[in-house]
Amino acid sequence: MLENLTREVLNNTDTSQECATAGADLLKAVAELDRAFRQAKKPSLATTPSEDIGGKSMLANDHSGLGNREGAQVPVLPPILDKSLEEAVFTHPGMSNDFNTTYDRLEILGDAYIELVATKLVWHTFPGLPSGRISQIRETLVKNETLAGYATMYGFDCRASVPKDYLKQPKRWMKTKGDIFEAYVAAVVLSDAVNGYSAVETWLTQLWAPKLKCLDHPPVTLQAKEALAKRIMGKGVKLKYVDERGPVQLEGGMQIFNVGVYLTGWGWTNKHLGSGQGLSKSIAGDQAARAALQNMSLIDEIAAVKKSGNAGKS
Known part of the structure; x- marks a missing residue:
């Protein structure tokens, strides 16, 4: 029995x-x-x-x-x-x-x-x-x-x-x-x-x-924010990391966060530079910074304005 x-x-x-x-x-x-x-x-x-x-x-x-x-x-x-x-x-x-x-x-x-x-x-x-x-x-x-x-x-x-x-x-x-x-x-x-x-x-x-x-995200990815700031930051310039939409729920209790990075300064206002995803907001933010760095034409343009000290176009 x-x-x-x-x-x-x-x-x-x-x-x-x-x-x-x-x-x-x-x-x-x-x-x-x-x-x-x-x-x-x-x-x-x-x-x-x-x-x-x-x-x-x-x-x-x-x-x-x-x-x-x-x-x-x-x-x-x-x-x-x-x-x-x-x-x-x-x-x-x-x-x-x-x-x-x-x-x-x-x-x-x-x-x-x-x-x-x-x-x-x-x-x-x-x-x-x-x-x-x-x-x-x-x-x-x-x-x-x-x-x-x-x-x-x-x-x-x-x-x-x-x-x-x-x-x-x-x-x-x-x-x-x-x-x-x-x-x-x-x-x-x-x-x-x-x-x-x-x-x-x-x-x-x-x-x-x-x-x-x-699991920690790989160090090479976690350096993207620092690299982006080094390229384009300056006095009075702001980089803002924003939740672009609510987190996506995955099976097993995990969440995928979606973050975008925006620039205000050098003649731009709230300019979207890139977006990223990750298991945390910090990881998603670093992915956004990495995406921005990969948009080389835009980042080079901003960096050139920074170097010349002149305002870029709005």
Whole structure:
């Protein structure tokens, strides 16, 4: 009776969401209970990951840099609609001679989907970011430490069938949890050809939102305001950074701000120089300054007026 109820909670999207809303600890406890039932039927499974390693509980201490505040709502876990795929997601290749019943192939496909979603998200979140910085931010989102942390948050570690010795090897165990997370992503997409990918994209966007909020914009971009001021500022001249329209709400709680930079001085009044977007007003302002600097004909004209000391045309 209890075993069936536990399985229903994990497999039903609505009930899983209720648990997630109540907190990650509750969802993890249900997953660990389900694992206990599975262990009773499969004595060869590894012992629960919550056992002590070096005197410390892995579940209590392995947060892998999630950055989530305690009690924060966990994004809805998209379901795997194919039960055989779901079973494979949580089965280590070392636990079966048939790789189709393990996550061996799934984690490769899941890794590709995660890379794609992360790249698109960073691309759209940080307009104008150079490719090198896009790669750096993407790596923060997709690295094993991050994915393993999410796997722990959802109780994937408690459902995993892995070799016993893995639990006493923290680095290998972390890599395994990351692989399981990647396999889960692939299984969601494969089990729902119509909505699977969009469900995964929405879910990952929400998961990554706290990390993106904490990321500093690249220093080269944050110097744009200073560079613009150096080119055209002078006595009695004003550069004004203005919200051009309200922030755009993104999935996961993020906002995109829109700021324009305007010049008053050297014969111009409230002259629009450029506009920019960003996750904060300061970032958006720097993007606006960068856009202004890229309008070289206008900036050169203003700089020439500044140099000559004569008023430009209104």
